[in-house]
Amino acid sequence: MSSAAAVSPRSATERLRGLKPDWWSDPKVWRTEILGGLVVALALIPEAISFSVIAGVDPAIGLFASFTMAVTIAVVGGRRAMISAATGAVALVIAPLNREHGLGHLVAAVILAGVFQVVLGLLGVARLMRFIPRSVMVGFVNSLAILIFMAQIPELTDVPWAVYPMLAAGLALMVFFPKVTTVVPAPLVSIVVLTVVTLAAGIAVPTVGDKGQLPSSLPVPGLPDVPFTLDTLGTIAPYAFAMALVGLMESLMTAKLVDEITDTPSDKRRESIGQGIANIVTGFFGGMGGCAMIGQTMINVKVSGARTRLSTFLAGAFLMVLCIVFGPVVSDIPMAALVAVMVMVSFATFDWHSVAPKTLKRMPAGELAVMAVTVAVVVATHNLAIGVVVGSVTAMAVFARRVAHVAEVTAVTDPDRTTVVYRVTGELFFASANELVGRFDYAGDPDRVVVDLSAAHVWDASSVAALDTVEAKYRQRGKSVEITGLNAHSAHLHGRLSGELEASH
Secondary structure, eight states: OHHHHHHHHHHHHHHHHHHSOTTTTOHHHHHHHHHHHHHHHHHHHHHHHHHHHHHTSOHHHHHHHHHHHHHHHHHHOSSTTOOEEOOHHHHHHHHHHHHHHOHHHHHHHHHHHHHHHHHHHHTTGGGGGGGSOHHHHHHHHHHHHHHHHHHHGGGGSSOOTTHHHHHHHHHHHHHHHHHHOSSSOHHHHHHHHHHHHHHHHTOOOOBGGGGOOOOSSOOOOOOOSSOOSHHHHHHHHHHHHHHHHHHHHHHHHHHHHHHHHHTOOOOHHHHHHHHHHHHHHHHHTTOOOOEEOHHHHHIIIIISOOOSHHHHHHHHHHHHHHHHTSHHHHHTSBHHHHHHHHHHHHHHHSOGGGGSHHHHHHSOHHHHHHHHHHHHHHHHHTOHHHHHHHHHHHHHHHHHHHHTTTOEEEEEEOTTSSEEEEEEEEEESHHHHHHHGGGSOTTTSOSEEEEEEEEEEEOSHHHHHHHHHHHHHHHTTTOEEEEEOOOHHHHHHHHHHTTSOGGGO
């Protein structure tokens, strides 16, 4: 009895330890995650304010959204270390609603968008990510890097000359400081050093405070100030659904990118539902909603080396602490310091290997075209979701064109000239099936024709209709056709549809 009593507490302790993450007792990980969250929080402030301007709302609305999104997704999201906050893509979608109907309708749309995302997540929309080819992913990453860089250009035009040497100094610090030590993230060092120099020397350059006033208190939960009627629902539903789709696409693409960078998997279904929950929470706190932030995620994962939910949670928590407690200090941070960080992120994000001459020579023309189309559409529209959709459709068209010519037909006639066997090899679907009908010699063939499909696969109704057309053409000439070698799937599809598609002949 005493032995059992002695074992039981140890077992309970071991079970409790098993609930803690592996990094729980590692000081190095804690340092990396805390400093990574701090750097992201600093970079979030001007971004959130800028996106608030795009959406036409007060800067505090964007900062509140970034706080609630980051803190909530840290708990309910499926991809560790990914940053979610107020984003430009979401701001562009909901800006017209705010202009025409006001903040109450915007907040209601954010909540409804979150509900849509939860439903889409439960329906398994994340599984569609496997249909996005690598060439689209590379185009997505490269266009993202270009957009991050382009977003910094307004901060470098019509500014005092001192901004440019400060930018150069910030970049130099981030390049060379890691050679000295990696204990403190180079971006944080760059921001602190440039801020101290600016204040000490009294250099007049644009600062974070010039972007807008920082909030002085925490957000308070409440219901959106709208009439709860079907008219309101009809007004906000289109905007909410568009926001849900754009937010999910950017978030899932970002999660996939982080998966590749960290060589770890993530639960995309949980991420989809988590994004919805985060937007619902954000809406009830009066925020403008958001999704995964690719630039800030790259700062957190690639530059700072963060890998856990702690950095995501602290990014949101630090954001509010910086705004409310250290608002005057944060307002004095020169924009040149944050621009330097984002320029470095854009260069680190771009896949330079994909545009190397050696790669371009070896890559199939179709793959290059898909990548180029994705980049061109994203840069032209400033919308990553549209670029991914257009790029994926282009990839499908290139694939269909490529495999349309894969199906081959070879004919062997018996020596006695009584039977001809046509052997079909390859994939039969709507593109290749259109050419199939013209590969037979209906007039010159003997009375018995065998179509051997043992090396082929029938994928769709177009292929069945093409086979029916072949049989019909031979029957018109009094000849018999036997189709052999169908695999189980092909036989099932052919048996179910054959003879039912005559209207398409």
